[in-house]
Structures are given as C-alpha cells and as structure tokens.
Amino acid sequence: MANLVLTRPVGQSMRLAELLGQRVPDLHLIHLPLLSIVPNEKLEDSQKLKKLVEQTDLAIFVSPNAIECGMRLLQTAWPKSVAIAVVGGGSAEALDRREITIANGYHVYFPKNPANWDSEGLWRELNQVESDWRGKKILFLRGAGGREWLSEQFLSHGAQITQFETYRRVPLSKEAAAWQSLEKASPGQSACLLTSSEAVHHFAHYLKEQKDWGSDWLTLAKIICSHPRIVESAKNEGFKKVELCSPGDDNLVFASQNWFNSLAN
Template sequence: MPTLVLTRPIGQSHRLSELLKQQLPELNQIQLPLLSIVPNQDDVEGMKLNELIKKADFAIFISPNAVECGMRLLGADWPTHLPIAVVGGGSAEALDRRGINSAHGYQISFPKDSRNWDSEGLWAEINSVPVSWSGKQILFLKGAGGRDWLGQQFLDQGATIHEVVTYRRLPLSVESPSWRQVQKLEANTTACIINSSEALRHLVDVLDQSLPWGPSWFNSVTIICSHQRIAQAAKEAGFKQVECCLSGEEHLLVATQTWFNQLKQLK
C-alpha cells in the first residue's frame, strides 16, 4: 500500500494530514516525529528576554516553534513598538493566533511569496527599502542552533545580535516503536516528507545503523523536501529519489499528489 511518512514534531502535521485525507483518502499515513520540541522554561532566560526586548531595535522569530515557545518564555504581551520579522507564513500565522498582527498595531515583516520563505528571502524583504543596521540591536528568538547565515548578515552590517534559545529539539529515540512500524513498509511505495535539515540528519543516522532495511530506503524511498538546501543534503546523503517543493502545506500536498499519481502509473 502506498504510504506517506510525516516527520514533523507531534501535532505539527495535523493540517497537512487532514488535507491529504481529503484529497488522497487511499494513501496510508504514518507519523514518524523525527524531532520533539522541548520549550525552554528557564526563569533566568525568561528574565533575560524581558530585558532584551526593552533595548532591542528589531526582533526575529525564526520559526513557529520560536513564536509559541518564545511567547511562553516571555510571559507577557509583546510590545507594539518593537518591529518583528519572521521567515515564513507559518510563523506569521503563529503570531496572528496570539493577536500579534498589523490590526493590533504590530509591525511584522515576512516574504509574501512562499518561494522566498527562507533566510535569504527574509533578508531581501527587510532590505527592500534601504535601511542602515549599523549600531542596531537585533534580537533572535530561536531553537538551539540554526540560522547562522541570517545572523551573520546583520553582523556584517555593523549590528549587534542577541540570541534567546526558546526551545530545543530532541531526536526520536532509536528504541521508539515508530521505527519498527516504518521498517515494515515497502520502500518503493513509500514517500517521506522532510521539513528540516536536522530531521534529515537524524533519519540518515538511524538508516545508516539499520540493517537490512536501511539501505533499501536510500535506494527506493522518495524523499519530499520543502527547501532546495534540504533536497541537496538528501542527495549528498545517498537518497536516490529526491523531490523538492516550496514550503507550506499546499505545496507539500501538490508534491505528494504528483508522487502518488506517478506511482499509480507505474502499476
């Protein structure tokens, strides 16, 4: 049976899963949360964040997780005077769910074209109007690691950056029953959606240790990636069937439909 493996953290594939059930009801779905999100609940970090937003000139939430965990860590309303930037539409939606939007007086920047939902796209967006970053205090709310390129652009322009780690990612244990479920799949009728480079690295590490079924995944499973950088990393890791699409549930849905239709044509 054709199977799609969804690898986002628990609860974050719900909308895509529902869309797939509506459009491809005959497609089997399996959840394999390669990473778990652990919010930072350190009171000291919370006080640090509260102090930093008083002096920051600009703040960047790196992901929807950074929005949810960052606001929880802050424990207060976000000040309307501090402009915000986010990488993509998912983070903008996470802000909107908390009432942080232009209708409530907030200034929020993000690339409107989903083809540009990445660090490069955000950098182009916030510099679409000439601006001097020299001497500015930039606040990054993020997970542990990631987005070094974007921070470096501000540093190169003479800004000072401050980072608050709002969450950590924990890899799925190799002892998890989820892996036993996955290894029973027929690799040539399975696709796996990968949304982050870190999740890809963990998958590769587990497959490298998994005999005899690991090698069949590298050779036959279709990896659907939501960014060209992830797709390139998947190819370099040894996956033979790699597809790339834009970020966002709608694009992932179309990519999955295309794979599924091609699979039916081969039968």
C-alpha cells in the same frame, strides 16, 4: 499501499495531515516525529528575555516553534514597539493565532510570496524597509542553531546580534515504537516529507544502522524536501530519490499528490 511519512514534531503535522486526508484520502500516513520540541522554561531565562526584548530593534523568530516557546517564556504581551520578522507562512499563522498582526498595530515582516519563504527571502524583504542596519539590535529567537546565514548578513552590515534559545530539539529515540511502522512499510511505495536538515541527518543515521532494511529506504523511497539546503543534506546523506518542493503545507500536499499520482503511471 502508498505510504507518506510525516516527520515533523508531534502537533506540527496536524494541519498537514488534515489537508492530505482531504485531498489524497487513499494515502496511508505514517507519523514519524524525527525531532521533539522541548521548551525553555527556565525562570532566569524568562527574566533575561524580557530585558532583551525591551532593548531590541527587531526580533526574528526562526520558526513557529520559536514563536510558541518564546511567547510562553516571555510570559507577557509582546510590545507593539518592537518589530517582528518571520521567514514564512507557518510562522505568520502562529503570530495570527496570538493576534500579533499588522491589523492590531504590530510591525510584522515576512515574504509574501511562498517561493521566498527562506532566509534569503526575508533578508530581501527587510532591506526594502531598512537600508542601514548599523548599530541596530537584532534578537534571534530560535532553537539550538538555525538561520546562521541570516545572522551573518546582519553582522556584515553592522548590526548587533543576540541569539536566544527558546527551545531545544531532541531526536526521536532509536527505541521509539514509531520506527516499527517504517520497517513494515514498502520503501518503493513510500515518500517522506522532510522540512529540516537536522531531521534529515537523524533519519539517515538511523537508517544506516538498520542493516536488514534501512538501505532500501535510502535508495527507493521518494524524499520530498522543502528547501534547496535540505535537498543538499538529503543527497549528501545518501538518499537517491530526492525532490524539491516549495515550502508551506499547501505545496507539500501538492507535491505528495503528484508523487501519489505518479505511482499509477
């Protein structure tokens, strides 16, 4: 049986799983949420965020998680006077669900081409709108870490940067029952979708501790990554069959389908 391991946090793989069920129904899906998202719910941070937003020229949400947790923490409507930038389609969809769209009078920027859904693509997009960042106040809403390269670009061009944590990521417990499905599956008949370097590190660390079966997953399983930096992380951790695909659920499904079809050849 061919297995596909979905490694996103609980809830974030739902649409992806639905698409896979429609297009590759013979794939057996294994849900392994390598990271869990814990929202920042501190009252003092909510008050602090409201003040920061009022003083901001551009807010950058680094992920759908940052949007959902950030808006919940803000506890009020996003001001239309403050522009928003996001990296890719998943974050744009999260804004759409909250009706934060250009059609509704908001200023929203993100790369339109899925091939450019990364920090570099967003930087190019923003520089088509603004050529002088000196003195601009940029607010990054994120988890613990993320988009360091993009922050450095703004700083090098004279902008003022504020980093604000709207959530934190918690690695999947080593005692979690979800690992048992992995242990029972055949790595040579399995592929794993990885969309986070942090998830890659946690995954590899756990496998290296499993002396009886973990090494086979490092050497035999197909690792499909949605960005070159994630590919680099996977290779550095010792995964042997690493493949790059473009970001976005449709591209992940396409890559999974290609892998599945290759098993029959």
